[in-house]
Amino acid sequence: xxxxxxxxxxxxxxxxxxxxxxxxxxxxxxxxxxxxxxxxxxxxxxxxxxxxxxxxxxxxxxxxxxxxxxxxxxxxxxxxxxxxxxxxxxxxxxxxxxxxxxxxxxxxxxxxxxxxxxxxxxxxxxxxxxxxxxxxxxxxxxxxxxxxxxxxxxxxxxxxxxxxxxxxxxxxxxxxxxxxxxxxxxxxxxxxxxxxxxxxxxxxxxxxxxxxxxxxxxxxxxxxxxxxxxxxxxxxxxxxxxxxxxxxxxxxxxxxxxxxxxxxxxxxxxxxxxxxxxxxxxxxxxxxxxxxxxxxxxxxxxxxxxxxxxxxxxxxxxxxxxxxxxxxxxxxxxxxxxxxxxxxxxxxxxxxxxxxxxxxxxxxxxxxxxxxxxxxxxxxxxxxxxxxxxxxxxxxxxxxxxxxxxxxxxxxxxxxxxxxxxxxxxxxxxxxxxxxxxxxxxxxxxxxxxxxxxxxxxxxxxxxxxxxxxxxxxxxxxxxxxxxxxxxxxxxxx
Amino acid sequence: xxxxxxxxxxxxxxxxxxxxxxxxxxxxxxxxxxxxxxxxxxxxxxxxxxxxxxxxxxxxxxxxxxxxxxxxxxxxxxxxxxxxxxxxxxxxxxxxxxxxxxxxxxxxxxxxxxxxxxxxxxxxxxxxxxxxxxxxxxxxxxxxxxxxxxxxxxxxxxxxxxxxxxxxxxxxxxxxxxxxxxxxxxxxxxxxxxxxxxxxxxxxxxxxxxxxxxxxxxxxxxxxxxxxxxxxxxxxxxxxxxxxxxxxxxxxxxxxxxxxxxxxxxxxxxxxxxxxxxxxxxxxxxxxxxxxxxxxxxxxxxxxxxxxxxxxxxxxxxxxxxxxxxxxxxxxxxxxxxxxxxxxxxxxxxxxxxxxxxxxxxxxxxxxxxxxxxxxxxxxxxxxxxxxxxxxxxxxxxxxxxxxxxxxxxxxxxxxxxxxxxxxxxxxxxxxxxxxxxxxxxxxxxxxxxxxxxxxxxxxxxxxxxxxxxxxxxxxxxxxxxxxxxxxxxxx
Numbered sequence: 010x011x012x013x014x015x016x017x018x019x020x021x022x023x024x025x026x027x028x029x030x031x032x033x034x035x036x037x038x039x040x041x042x043x044x045x046x047x048x049x050x051x052x053x054x055x056x057x058x059x060x061x062x063x064x065x066x067x068x069x070x071x072x073x074x075x076x077x078x079x080x081x082x083x084x085x086x087x088x089x090x091x092x093x094x095x096x097x098x099x100x101x102x103x104x105x106x107x108x109x110x111x112x113x114x115x116x117x118x119x120x121x122x123x124x125x126x127x128x129x130x131x132x133x134x135x136x137x138x139x140x141x142x143x144x145x146x147x148x149x150x151x152x153x154x155x156x157x158x159x160x161x162x163x164x165x166x167x168x169x170x171x172x173x174x175x176x177x178x179x180x181x182x183x184x185x186x187x188x189x190x191x192x193x194x195x196x197x198x199x200x201x202x203x204x205x206x207x208x209x210x211x212x213x214x215x216x217x218x219x220x221x222x223x224x225x226x227x228x229x230x231x232x233x234x235x236x237x238x239x240x241x242x243x244x245x246x247x248x249x250x251x252x253x254x255x256x257x258x259x260x261x262x263x264x265x266x267x268x269x270x271x272x273x274x275x276x277x278x279x280x281x282x283x284x285x286x287x288x289x290x291x292x293x294x295x296x297x298x299x300x301x302x303x304x305x306x307x308x309x310x311x312x313x314x315x316x317x318x319x320x321x322x323x324x325x326x327x328x329x330x331x332x333x334x335x336x337x338x339x340x341x342x343x344x345x346x347x348x349x350x351x352x353x354x355x356x357x358x359x360x361x362x363x364x365x366x367x368x369x370x371x372x373x374x375x376x377x378x379x380x381x382x383x384x385x386x387x388x389x390x391x392x393x394x395x396x397x398x399x400x401x402x403x404x405x406x407x408x409x410x411x412x413x414x415x416x417x418x419x420x421x422x423x424x425x426x427x428x429x430x431x432x433x434x435x436x437x438x439x440x441x442x443x444x445x446x447x448x449x450x451x452x453x454x455x456x457x458x459x460x461x462x463x464x465x466x467x468x469x470x471x472x473x474x475x476x477x478x479x480x481x482x483x484x485x486x487x488x489x490x491x492x493x494x495x496x497x498x499x500x501x502x503x
Numbered sequence: 504x505x506x507x508x509x510x511x512x513x514x515x516x517x518x519x520x521x522x523x524x525x526x527x528x529x530x531x532x533x534x535x536x537x538x539x540x541x542x543x544x545x546x547x548x549x550x551x552x553x554x555x556x557x558x559x560x561x562x563x564x565x566x567x568x569x570x571x572x573x574x575x576x577x578x579x580x581x582x583x584x585x586x587x588x589x590x591x592x593x594x595x596x597x598x599x600x601x602x603x604x605x606x607x608x609x610x611x612x613x614x615x616x617x618x619x620x621x622x623x624x625x626x627x628x629x630x631x632x633x634x635x636x637x638x639x640x641x642x643x644x645x646x647x648x649x650x651x652x653x654x655x656x657x658x659x660x661x662x663x664x665x666x667x668x669x670x671x672x673x674x675x676x677x678x679x680x681x682x683x684x685x686x687x688x689x690x691x692x693x694x695x696x697x698x699x700x701x702x703x704x705x706x707x708x709x710x711x712x713x714x715x716x717x718x719x720x721x722x723x724x725x726x727x728x729x730x731x732x733x734x735x736x737x738x739x740x741x742x743x744x745x746x747x748x749x750x751x752x753x754x755x756x757x758x759x760x761x762x763x764x765x766x767x768x769x770x771x772x773x774x775x776x777x778x779x780x781x782x783x784x785x786x787x788x789x790x791x792x793x794x795x796x797x798x799x800x801x802x803x804x805x806x807x808x809x810x811x812x813x814x815x816x817x818x819x820x821x822x823x824x825x826x827x828x829x830x831x832x833x834x835x836x837x838x839x840x841x842x843x844x845x846x847x848x849x850x851x852x853x854x855x856x857x858x859x860x861x862x863x864x865x866x867x868x869x870x871x872x873x874x875x876x877x878x879x880x881x882x883x884x885x886x887x888x889x890x891x892x893x894x895x896x897x898x899x900x901x902x903x904x905x906x907x908x909x910x911x912x913x914x915x916x917x918x919x920x921x922x923x924x925x926x927x928x929x930x931x932x933x934x935x936x937x938x939x940x941x942x943x944x945x946x947x948x949x950x951x952x953x954x955x956x957x958x959x960x961x962x963x964x965x966x967x968x969x970x971x972x973x974x975x976x977x978x979x980x981x982x983x984x985x986x987x988x989x990x991x992x993x994x995x
Contacts, residue, residue, distance in 0.1 A: 034883070080906075082984045083913065123883070145909070149900035156894060159939070163947045164879075171947055175939060182899075182935055186928035189909075193916040193924070 014075050016089040016140045018056040019099055020133045023049055023106060027129030030122050039121040043114060046125035050107040053132060057103035060096050061485070069093065069488035071142060071206070079146070083196075085203050088143040093489030094270050094340065095139045097482065098263055101347045102139065105259045106132035109252040111464050112355055116251065116362055117165065124165060128252060131157035135260050139267060144192040144203040147271075151264065152185050158253065158261065166248035173241075173248035180241040184231035188268075191224035195276070209275040212501045218280035225273040226288070232265025235288075235325060236295045239318045246314035247367070251358030254310065258317050258350035263343050266324045270336070270493065274328065278497040285329040292329070293422045295322025300429035304436070309360075309367045312437055313353045316393060319426060320346050326423060327408040330415045331497060336490045337483055338407025344482060345392070345400035345475055352389040352468040356382070359461055360441075364450045369440050373447030378454040383442045385457075385465045390438040392472045394431040400475030512570040515577035517562050518555040518585065519626050525551040526619040533612025540604055541612060548615040549593055552622070556589040565993055569632060573694050576632035580764065580842075580994035583986060584629050584757050591754045591849055592622050597965050598857040599746030601958060605865035609654045609744060617654075618750065621647035625758035632769075634683040634693040637762055638676070641726070644758065645672045648751060652743040664742025671725070671735040679722025685715025686771075695770040702773040716774055719766060720781050727759045729819060730788035733812045737796075740808035745863060745870060748804055749856035752811055753849045759815075760845040763822060768838060768995070775826035782823040783923065789816025790930035797937045804870045806937060807855060810896060813934055814852075818844045820927060821911040824918035833918050835995065839988040840910035846983060847895075847907035850976070854892045854969040858885060861958045861966055875941060877950025885956065885963075886945045888970030895973045897938040898931050902977035910984065 026049020033042040065072060071090030079087040091099060109128050117124045134157070137150035155178055163174035196203055199211050213221070231238045242262075246254050274281050296319050303315035320342065327339025359382060360375070361367055376383040392399035395406075405427065412420035446452050457465065475482060513520060529551070533544045559582055567578040596618060603609045620643060627640030649672065653665035687693055689712040690701040701707060724732040740748050767778050793813030800806035821841025825834040862869035862878075862885075869875075879886040895902030908931065915924045976983060 080981045080984065082981055082988060083910075120879075123879075149905070152905075153900045156899060159942075160946060163943060171943055174943070174947070175936070178939055179932065179936060183932050186932055187925070189912065190916060190921065190924050190928060193913050194921065196913065197917050 013056075015056055015060055016073050016091065016099070016136070017075055019053060019060070019103060019136045020089075020140070022056060022133070023053040023103075023129040023136070024133035026050070026052065027126040027133065030129060031126040033122045036119065036121055039118070042122040042125055043110075046110045046129060047107070049129050050103075050110045050132070053129075053136075054103040054107050057100045057136075060091060061100050064093075064096055064485050066093070066484050067488060069492035072096075073140075074142075079143075083145070083203070084201050085145045086143045087146060088204060089140045089146075090142045091140050093486035094493070095267065096485060097340070097344055098139045098260070098267060099136050101263075101344055102132060102135045102260045105255060105347060105351055108351060108355070108464055108468070109255050111460060112255060112358065113250070113252045114460060116358070120164065124161070124252075127157040127161050128256065131161075131256065135264070138264055142205050144195065144205055144208070147205065148185065148189055148192060151188075152182070154261070154264075155181055158257065161253040161256075162245055162249045165250040165253065168248075169244070170248040173244040176241045177245040180231050180238065184228035184238075187224045188228035191221050191228075194221065205271060205276075209496065211276070213277065215279055215283070215502050218277040218501070219283065222273055222277040222280035222284055225268065225277070226284075229265040229268035229273065230291070232268065233262060233321050233325060234265065234318060235291050235322070236299060236318070239295070239299070242318060243311045243314040246317075246354075247308060247310045251354060251361070254354040254358070255351045258313075258354055259347040262317060262321055263347065266321065266328070266339070266343055269325065269328050274497050275493060277501075279500050279502055281329070281497065282331070285331070288325055288329045289419060292322045292326035293419065295319055296326065296426040297422055297429070300426050300433065304429065304433040306433075307369055309357045309369055309437060309441070310354070312369075312433060313350065313357065313393075316430065316433060317346070317350050319430065320350070323405055323408050323423065323426070326419075327404075327411060330408075330411040331494065332411045332414060333487070333490050333494060334407050335411030335415070336494070337486055338404050338409075338411055340404075340486050340490070341400070341407060341475070341479060341482060342404025345404050345472070348468050348471045348475065349389055349392045349399075349401055352465060352472070353393055355464060355468070356386045356389060359457060363454050366450075369437060371447070372441040372451060373444045374442075374451055375454065376442045377446050378451060379456045381462065382457045382465075385462075385469055386442065387438065388469055388472065389465075390434045392476070394434040395427050398473070398476045400472045400479070402476060403479045511572070512568070514562055515568045515570045516575055516630070518558045519623060519630070521558055522551060522555050522619060522623050522626065525554070526616050526623065529619065530612065530616045533616070536612065539610070541610060541615075544612045544615050545596065545600060548596060548619055551619060552589045552593050552596075556586055559585055559589070567994060569696075573696065574633035574636045575630050577630055578994035579990040581630045581761070583990040584761050584842075585626055587846055587849065588622065588625055588629070588754055588757050591757070591853060592618065592750075594853050594857075594965065594969065595746075595750050595753060598749060598853070598860050598962065601962055602744070602746045602860050602863055605863075606655060606744065608656050609746070611654070614651065614654060617647045617651050621651070621750070622754070625754060628758040629761040631762065631765055632695050634687070634695070637765065638680065638683070640758070641679070641762070642676065644755060645676070648747070648755075651747045651750065652739065654747070655744045658744070660742045661744055664739050667742070668735055668739045675722050675725030675732070678718050678725065682715045682718030682720075682722055685711055685718060689715060695765055698770045699772065702771065712774065713777060716771065716777055717781070719771075720778055720785075723759070723763055723766065724785055727756075727763070727815045727819070728812055729785045729815050730792045730812060731785075733789065733792070736812055737805050737808040740811070741802055741805040745804065745856060745859050745868060749853065749860065752807065752856055753853045756815070756845055756849055756852075760818070760842060764838065767822070768825065768834075772826070772831070776829075779823045779826065782819050786816040786819040786823060787923075787926055789813055789819070790927060794930045794934040794937075797934070800937075801872055802870055803859060803872050803875070803941070806872065807852070810934065810937070811852065813930065814844075814848050814896075817908065817911060817927060817931075818848065820923065821914050824914050824920060827918045833914065835988065835991055836917060837914040838995070839984070839991045840914040842987040842991065843910050843980075843984050844907040846987065847903045847976075850969070851892055851895050851904055851973055854888070854966065854973060855896070857962075857966045857969060858889045858892065861885065861962055862956060864957060872941065872944060873951060875944045876948040877953070878945040880950050881953060882956050885966070888967060889945060890942055891970050891974050893938040893941050895977065897935040899935075900977065901974065903973050903980060905977060906980040906984070
């Protein structure tokens with residue numbers, strides 16, 4: 010165990026770096042702003058890595074715990090800690106931040122300092138969400154992270170960005186406000202504690218549990234997003250700049266899913282069992298129906314956005330199987346989706362930067378002019394479709410295995426998504442990459458430069474590593490997931 | 504004739520006496536001021552307020568002290584509210600200065616003297632323990648404000664706003680007086696602590712009392728500006744010169760909170776069931792109408808007026824949850840949350856109007872929403888300050904507005920009114936829309952007028968401090984929260 014407050018560093022280094030970047034001011038200092046941002050992001054990643062290397066895999070409880078009083082008036086503490094469920098996301102988030110800063114290096118030419126600062130601040134806040142063990146601290150990070158993303162979509166987004174930014178903000182705020190009331194209810198019920206770990210032990214009657222579960226469900230379902238509250242995501246993705254899409258897909262969507270594991274299941278276990286049918290049904294609709302919706306998209310970003318919803322459907326499905334296989338599979342799927350969807354959005358961004366279109370119809374035969382790009386895009390498309398040996402396969406396979414034990418038909422429906430996923434991803438790939446050169450825009454394309462190659466290369470390594478040797482990812486979560494399941498199996502009704 | 508005349512203890516009222524004396528001195532001194540910027544008058548007014556703060560700190564004993572035959576009370580709640588009041592007025596006068604200098608009709612010594620008299624009125628309200636004292640303070644405040652609204656004589660809009668304010672304000676005073684007279688009829692005393700004792704003793708005519716209570720609440724609702732007694736707020740906020748809107752929109756909320764506490768909590772706590780039911784209705788209506796109507800506005804001052812209505816509605820939630828089924832266990836928690844809310848609101852409101860004043864120039868008001876278009880291009884720093892203020896008003900962390908809402912909601916949930924908390928957050932969600940719109944205008948749109956801002960340095964520094972305070976107190980809200988709780992603990 011390290012004596013440094015690693016989690017605090019992982020939260021505050023990016024935020025302070027963001028403020029410093031902001032202070033560089035106008036675009037005359039853009040090169041400086043970029044360098045500082047990269048430095049901040051890399052520093053954030055460096056302090057996160059010891060969380061993984063120093064993690065005690067036999068311990069299912071909280072590690073790297075920090076506890077200080079914050080607002081004694083309401084017994085609110087600055088209480089941080091990670092377990093096997095949350096640790097990987099802190100690392101993933103810090104990693105993605107580096108990618109995002111690099112992804113916007115040449116593309117963003119306006120308000121460079123503000124752009125990078127927004128991402129750094131958001132990165133810190135997201136690390137805060139994953140490591141907060143105090144309900145209010147969690148909520149504060151959870152809601153504050155809306156502000157930078159709202160600005161990112163609204164300032165650097167596409168033509169319909171205002172609508173998308175408002176929709177994103179108001180949808181997610183709606184969910185989180187109900188969460189706030191649930192937190193206050195728990196505060197009163199627990200006799201004045203905001204500690205999430207105390208709430209895990211708190212006995213609650215079934216009626217109250219169901220209300221709490223529903224409040225959590227609304228809050229987290231909007232964030233995940235689950236069908237039918239997913240409609241903000243395609244809009245936000247389409248209008249967001251590439252970096253915004255990457256963060257949104259790779260990290261922001263994980264917040265909701267993480268909330269289920271940290272709040273819904275352990276705080277309201279009986280209601281979770283009681284209402285698991287509802288969540289499973291919503292998840293299957295996301296997996297199957299949204300999969301078909303993705304199939305008919307003409308806009309590449311929208312297609313990948315819908316595919317994200319379908320993949321997140323797998324995640325929520327895995328959680329509510331109440332088996333170690335299901336939950337670990339879902340967690341692997343979350344991390345994998347962080348790599349794969351981030352890479353997919355980056356690939357679309359690469360093409361968009363050159364052609365300024367995201368319509369599939371505007372492309373064709375890209376392989377002729379961008380062979381290196383086509384090869385890497387192929388890998389990520391395969392991973393998105395869940396091909397074995399890529400990270401996309403491991404998680405989906407584990408969830409489906411878990412589902413077979415749960416109910417055969419659920420597993421059947423879930424498995425059908427392997428087919429649909431392959432269909433929409435590969436069909437898009439075929440139309441964009443293969444065939445004859447569609448028009449003079451494609452003919453004039455230049456292949457990816459070293460920066461783009463490096464970014465995609467790193468993501469490719471991550472994808473293959475998880476696909477071929479997932480052990481380092483699964484071993485850290487095992488003890489915590491086992492503890493969680495043991496906890497969920499015990500009724501809290503007294 | 505003077506046999507039983509006792510010289511009252513003047514010490515508890517020392518700040519009030521000092522302020523009254525100094526206001527008169529400044530009025531005289533101003534006759535000799537030649538400087539067209541009225542630097543001396545301004546400086547004296549500010550020094551007076553600082554002096555009041557010093558006297559307040561120095562004379563505060565922390566105990567509840569009555570003087571002037573129990574008409575005046577000095578307790579920790581009063582001390583704290585008055586300190587916040589001085590601070591607010593000092594900030595308000597600083598913000599107003601540039602605006603007032605640019606407008607010849609307002610650039611008179613009377614502007615500062617009226618502001619001081621209004622402050623005196625608020626101080627009297629805060630320390631009132633008698634219906635007559637409350638009325639005295641209220642009228643001193645109101646008459647000063649009517650005059651301040653009308654000071655820009657050349658402007659028809661300002662005169663119209665002053666007239667509306669005067670007529671409706673007089674009506675509200677009438678309602679309040681009528682209610683007070685009924686309560687006097689029922690209890691036989693005008694002294695607030697006396698009323699509480701009589702009611703506690705029982706045997707009071709309940710129907711007369713309730714009748715009086717209805718009028719009293721209506722009068723208070725007028726002064727707070729909550730629905731359905733809110734009609735004056737948008738017109739006055741919109742019509743008044745922005746520096747006066749800033750004054751009306753900030754400091755008097757502290758005084759209004761104080762008289763609600765004095766009348767309803769100190770005086771009529773045994774009737775809590777009755778007035779809480781009324782306040783819940785007022786509060787829900789205010790949040791609904793305030794937030795919905797704010798969406799439709801194109802003028803920022805008018806939008807902030809509706810936002811003020813919704814904020815006062817939210818604050819009332821804290822007051823409605825003090826007594827649950829005759830159990831006053833939650834009282835301290837509830838009332839201190841409301842007090843924290845008011846203080847937070849005043850801080851945010853002062854900052855927001857401050858930014859409008861910062862952007863205003865001679866002959867240009869900068870109060871239309873479109874005037875904020877592309878502010879991020881013109882001045883990223885002040886766009887950032889306004890952004891923090893807007894998110895704070897919307898109740899998004901890490902800003903003080905979040906913890907203000909948090910404290911009140913927590914009191915509401917603790918009292919068991921979960922449905923009310925849900926209603927409150929749903930209206931906050933609607934409210935978030937129009938605050939977000941201001942951010943959208945500043946950040947997503949291109950400026951109509953690309954010229955950089957031309958405000959003076961002290962103004963820039965102070966507004967920056969105000970904005971940063973909203974953020975820093977949002978990260979460390981403990982101090983003010985516990986100050987409010989402690990002050991009420993020692994006063995109730």
